[in-house]
Amino acid sequence: MTRFFNEARDAYLLGPLRLALSTLLLWNTSRGIVELARGGYFGDFFHIPIVPEAWLPSATGYAVILAVQIVTGVMAFLGVWPRPALLTASTLGLFVLTLDRLQYHNNRYALLLLALLLGFTPCDRSWSIARRPHTLPRGERVASTLARRLFQAQVSLIYLSSACGKLVDADWRSGQVLFVRFASTGEFWAARGVSLPSSLLQLLSSAFFASGAAKLAIASELFLAVGMWLPRVRRFALYLGVVFHFTIEISARVELFSWLMVASYLAFVVPEVRERRFVFDAGSRLARALARVLALLDWCARFEIVPNDRAARTFAVTNRGGRTEYGLRGAALVAEAVPALFPFWLPLYVVSRTRKRERRSLAR
Amino acid sequence: MTTTRRLWPKLRVASCFGYLSVQLALLLHAQISPDFVFGFQMFNASSELKIALFRKVRTSRKHGLVPVKDGTWQAKSVDGSLHTQRWNARVHDGVLGTLDRYVHASYGLKAQLFRLQFALDDVAHHLPGDAETQALVAVVDTRNNGHQDRQVRLTGVKP
Numbered sequence: 001m002t003r004f005f006n007e008a009r010d011a012y013l014l015g016p017l018r019l020a021l022s023t024l025l026l027w028n029t030s031r032g033i034v035e036l037a038r039g040g041y042f043g044d045f046f047h048i049p050i051v052p053e054a055w056l057p058s059a060t061g062y063a064v065i066l067a068v069q070i071v072t073g074v075m076a077f078l079g080v081w082p083r084p085a086l087l088t089a090s091t092l093g094l095f096v097l098t099l100d101r102l103q104y105h106n107n108r109y110a111l112l113l114l115a116l117l118l119g120f121t122p123c124d125r126s127w128s129i130a131r132r133p134h135t136l137p138r139g140e141r142v143a144s145t146l147a148r149r150l151f152q153a154q155v156s157l158i159y160l161s162s163a164c165g166k167l168v169d170a171d172w173r174s175g176q177v178l179f180v181r182f183a184s185t186g187e188f189w190a191a192r193g194v195s196l197p198s199s200l201l202q203l204l205s206s207a208f209f210a211s212g213a214a215k216l217a218i219a220s221e222l223f224l225a226v227g228m229w230l231p232r233v234r235r236f237a238l239y240l241g242v243v244f245h246f247t248i249e250i251s252a253r254v255e256l257f258s259w260l261m262v263a264s265y266l267a268f269v270v271p272e273v274r275e276r277r278f279v280f281d282a283g284s285r286l287a288r289a290l291a292r293v294l295a296l297l298d299w300c301a302r303f304e305i306v307p308n309d310r311a312a313r314t315f316a317v318t319n320r321g322g323r324t325e326y327g328l329r330g331a332a333l334v335a336e337a338v339p340a341l342f343p344f345w346l347p348l349y350v351v352s353r354t355r356k357r358e359r360r361s362l363a364r
Numbered sequence: 365m366t367t368t369r370r371l372w373p374k375l376r377v378a379s380c381f382g383y384l385s386v387q388l389a390l391l392l393h394a395q396i397s398p399d400f401v402f403g404f405q406m407f408n409a410s411s412e413l414k415i416a417l418f419r420k421v422r423t424s425r426k427h428g429l430v431p432v433k434d435g436t437w438q439a440k441s442v443d444g445s446l447h448t449q450r451w452n453a454r455v456h457d458g459v460l461g462t463l464d465r466y467v468h469a470s471y472g473l474k475a476q477l478f479r480l481q482f483a484l485d486d487v488a489h490h491l492p493g494d495a496e497t498q499a500l501v502a503v504v505d506t507r508n509n510g511h512q513d514r515q516v517r518l519t520g521v522k523p
Contacts, residue, residue, distance in 0.1 A: 162404045
């Protein structure tokens with residue numbers, strides 16, 4: 001157990017994770033600033049503090065806290081003392097969260113906790129915009145993975161808690177909560193001038209569908225809590241997570257929650273970099289364009305991109321296990337490892353597998 | 365020095381478990397908290413509530429409850445001058461600040477009723493120019509996840 005927590009791994013991926021979380025922190029603080037500018041200081045009106053009332057800062061004090069959060073958020077984003085900056089921004093954010101129950105939201109709490117934990121990770125060793133080199137050499141990036149494990153545990157706890165909360169709620173378990181929400185979907189879109197197909201409305205008003213969706217949502221969260229730790233099912237868990245959060249984002253108002261959770265998946269990606277190869281035909285314009293796009297989107301530094309003057313194919317992709325694929329199956333291997341293309345992974349994987357089967361049956 | 369170096373990894377793991385234990389304790393506490401504070405109930409229930417506000421007044425002519433229209437009322441102070449009071453002057457929250465109209469009860473009915481009690485007490489404590497109002501009463505129509513409607517009455521007494 002001690003070795004599991006104290007192993008040394010490449011910290012490269014914690015850099016993009018820092019960028020993502022500091023962006024969300026800035027977004028969250030900006031909301032506070034807008035609310036302060038529009039509605040005034042919440043302490044002057046009805047509020048329910050979790051901490052003693054005496055701990056509430058003055059309006060000026062609150063404005064200073066928000067300003068410090070913005071400055072430290074920008075510092076974390078740029079990579080200027082990013083770890084102390086993240087710790088300061090998140091600690092102040094957690095303090096602000098305890099000042100008023102009315103402003104407390106679980107997604108904000110989750111963001112601040114994850115940002116706090118990220119501050120303990122070696123997230124300053126890559127993607128530092130303010131420093132040259134932006135990313136330290138591999139030898140200097142390898143560091144203890146303890147805080148990253150804690151970050152991962154926190155993500156799992158969020159899913160586990162959310163799933164358990166639904167499991168103990170009879171209305172959630174039975175699908176009643178979703179049934180009421182789905183039933184009002186037609187009205188919601190009609191008010192915005194969009195009329196949904198009658199077959200879809202019929203489906204949404206079905207108690208059976210709502211019951212199934214509720215059970216699926218609970219099962220998905222339980223699977224996400226556990227599946228992301230298991231290498232064999234991790235990519236399916238991450239894919240399910242992306243689909244799950246996309247569905248939530250378009251169907252419910254959960255502020256930053258979906259973005260936060262999808263960004264936090266970076267902590268579950270295998271930390272070692274450039275273990276895959278993308279070999280492309282240097283003589284082909286298409287292959288060169290594909291290589292350029294891949295270099296642009298490969299935020300997780302998964303690929304070593306290699307030009308080949310004598311390539312027989314436009315491109316060849318070799319995964320971590322040494323398997324080389326071309327064409328559609330090669331594209332599936334690329335999509336599997338590139339965050340922006342990840343939603344295309346499963347469709348590409350399924351299509352390429354189907355084609356392979358068809359070819360085999362034709363050959364027989 | 366050597367002992368410290370040997371103990372360091374174990375201490376780090378111990379602090380890790382300490383953090384997780386605190387998190388678990390907070391999660392358990394959230395389950396008994398009316399508004400799930402420090403829990404991770406990410407998706408709202410589908411409940412709704414409609415708050416109708418009334419004043420319990422102290423005059424010789426009026427008895428019982430006087431309805432508050434649009435969250436605004438006028439009342440005399442001790443010196444007899446008329447003052448306008450507004451519910452939204454103190455309650456800025458989107459759910460609790462909306463009167464006489466059904467709104468979505470984010471974090472569930474229990475959470476919103478818990479907060480409404482605080483809001484009534486708060487407003488009742490901040491009526492400086494109102495010598496007539498004895499208490500604020502909220503009559504709340506609730507729709508709990510599409511189940512049968514239920515009415516709840518909450519009172520905030522002026523000190």
